[in-house]
Amino acid sequence: xxxxxxxxxxxxxxxxxxxxxxxxxxxxxxxxxxxxxxxxxxxxxxxxxxxxxxxxxxxxxxxxxxxxxxxxxxxxxxxxxxxxxxxxxxxxxxxxxxxxxxxxxxxxxxxxxxxxxxxxxxxxxxxxxxxxxxxxxxxxxxxxxxxxxxxxxxxxxxxxxxxxxxxxxxxxxxxxxxxxxxxxxxxxxxxxxxxxxxxxxxxx
Amino acid sequence: xxxxxxxxxxxxxxxxxxxxxxxxxxxxxxxxxxxxxxxxxxxxxxxxxxxxxxxxxxxxxxxxxxxxxxxxxxxxxxxxxxxxxxxxxxxxxxxxxxxxxxxxxxxxxxxxxxxxxxxxxxxxxxxxxxxxxxxxxxxxxxxxxxxxxxxxxxxxxxxxxxxxxxxxxxxxxxxxxxxxxxxxxxxxxxxxxxxxxxxxxxxx
Numbered sequence: 001x002x003x004x005x006x007x008x009x010x011x012x013x014x015x016x017x018x019x020x021x022x023x024x025x026x027x028x029x030x031x032x033x034x035x036x037x038x039x040x041x042x043x044x045x046x047x048x049x050x051x052x053x054x055x056x057x058x059x060x061x062x063x064x065x066x067x068x069x070x071x072x073x074x075x076x077x078x079x080x081x082x083x084x085x086x087x088x089x090x091x092x093x094x095x096x097x098x099x100x101x102x103x104x105x106x107x108x109x110x111x112x113x114x115x116x117x118x119x120x121x122x123x124x125x126x127x128x129x130x131x132x133x134x135x136x137x138x139x140x141x142x143x144x145x146x147x148x149x150x151x152x153x154x155x156x157x158x159x160x161x162x163x164x165x166x167x168x169x170x171x172x173x174x175x176x177x178x179x180x181x182x183x184x185x186x187x188x189x190x191x192x193x194x195x196x197x198x199x200x201x202x203x204x
Numbered sequence: 205x206x207x208x209x210x211x212x213x214x215x216x217x218x219x220x221x222x223x224x225x226x227x228x229x230x231x232x233x234x235x236x237x238x239x240x241x242x243x244x245x246x247x248x249x250x251x252x253x254x255x256x257x258x259x260x261x262x263x264x265x266x267x268x269x270x271x272x273x274x275x276x277x278x279x280x281x282x283x284x285x286x287x288x289x290x291x292x293x294x295x296x297x298x299x300x301x302x303x304x305x306x307x308x309x310x311x312x313x314x315x316x317x318x319x320x321x322x323x324x325x326x327x328x329x330x331x332x333x334x335x336x337x338x339x340x341x342x343x344x345x346x347x348x349x350x351x352x353x354x355x356x357x358x359x360x361x362x363x364x365x366x367x368x369x370x371x372x373x374x375x376x377x378x379x380x381x382x383x384x385x386x387x388x389x390x391x392x393x394x395x396x397x398x399x400x401x402x403x404x405x406x407x408x
Contacts, residue, residue: 154398161387161395168376169369169399176368183365191365194358195373199403 018048020058020068028069028111036066036115037122063125070119070129072112076105078132081139091147096197098140099170103189106173114174137163144200154202166196222252224262224272232273232315240270240319241326267329274323274333276316280309282336285343295351300401302344303374307393310377318378341367348404358406370400 018026023044030039030047041062045052059065080086080101086094106113116133119126144159169192179185222230227248234243234251245266249256263269284290284305290298310317320337323330348363373396383389 157395157398158387158391161392162399164380165373165376165392165396165399168380169373172369172372172376176372183362187362188365188369191361192369194361195366195369195399195403197403199399199401 018050018054018058023048023055023058024065024068024072025111027065028072028115031066031069032111032114032118035118036126037120063123066115066123067125069112069115070125073105073109073116074129074132076109077102077113077136080105081136086139090152091143091150092152092197092201095140095143095147096193098143099166099196100189100193102136103170103173103192104185106170107177107179107185107188110174110177113171117171117174137167140166147200151202153200157200162200169196222254222258222262227252227259227262228269228272228276229315231269232276232319235270235273236315236318236322239322240330241324267327270319270327271329273316273319274329277309277313277320278333278336280313281306281317281340284309285340290343294356295347295354296356296401296405299344299347299351300397302347303370303400304393304397306340307374307377307396308389310374311381311383311389311392314378314381317375321375321378341371344370351404355406357404361404366404373400 026048027039027044030044034043039062041052041055044062044065045055048055059068080098083097083101085097086101088094089097116129119130121127121130140163141159144153144157144162147153148155148157148159173188173192177183177188230252231243231248234248238247243266245256245259248266248269249259252259263272284302287301287305289301290305292298293301320333323334325331325334344367345363348357348361348366351357352359352361352363377392377396381387381392
């Protein structure tokens with residue numbers, strides 16, 4: 001399982017059935033449709049048109065499928081914060097870089113991010129994923145706070161609340177945005193950044 | 205069933221059981237917890253600690269409960285658009301009035317709006333509610349378009365996309381905002397309006 005591409009590899013020629021990436025792609029759709037808790041390995045087998053033992057050939061358990069699927073969202077999201085452009089430079093420029101990159105991951109990894117955003121934290125794997133996601137949120141709160149201290153973000157906003165609100169806006173993309181529709185990913189990104197970043201910017 | 209107050213009336217003294225508002229208040233909680241489709245009248249009876257026939261004393265069917273619960277969100281949301289301040293005045297001022305009022309209704313009617321936002325459109329009642337909700341969205345698209353034509357909203361945004369994004373932000377409140385927490389409803393409102401309205405405003 002690599003995270004270099006959001007498009008699962010096609011099954012190897014001459015080998016019947018699915019490879020692990022294809023199993024994952026179908027599994028995340030079933031999880032999103034019925035909810036992770038309500039999905040059984042038997043349901044996944046029916047959906048894939050294979051036996052349960054064929055699934056167990058690829059992954060030991062439903063929890064492992066969940067972990068692999070969540071990594072498809074979390075690894076690229078975490079990589080954003082580790083990028084040089086998120087670490088160095090002006091506060092607002094770093095904030096803008098992180099938000100733009102987050103929007104791109106949300107669009108590129110839509111089903112995997114949907115799964116992440118709908119987690120209820122019922123299992124250890126889910127709680128671990130939610131914890132990793134919260135770390136990303138904290139980076140944004142810290143950047144808004146720092147930009148406000150510098151006078152670059154308006155003084156009348158509260159960093160934690162604005163962070164919640166901006167993620168409300170950005171995360172909603174997975175529910176309604178379809179990249180094959182009339183609005184390009186670049187246009188959605190510009191529109192969201194216009195409101196969030198220019199809305200927060202201190203006026204001269 | 206009145207919509208003047210979000211707080212259900214307490215059961216009348218001396219009368220055992222629940223009045224219709226209290227039944228509705230519990231029902232919407234159960235719908236939000238398990239999903240409307242998965243909730244049976246039997247489950248509601250268990251939750252209320254009464255017999256099924258006691259529920260049927262208040263409402264003829266589960267669909268009627270849903271309709272009444274959705275009206276608790278839709279009637280005040282629709283009233284916003286009919287207010288004089290939504291109909292007359294500058295485009296941006298009308299937009300701001302509608303958004304501020306929407307945020308207030310979302311906070312005041314949180315469980316009922318949650319139910320509305322999670323509808324899947326499986327029944328006629330649900331499709332009708334979704335249609336009424338879309339009418340509100342169209343008003344916003346029209347106002348952003350008009351404000352843009354006047355040069356009061358920046359020319360580089362797309363009205364339909366920004367409307368989706370701003371509702372993504374505002375609607376997220378029902379998922380994470382708790383009025384009893386450290387951030388006041390007024391503060392949340394100011395923060396959201398700062399990003400949306402000032403973010404969209406054309407610069408001099």
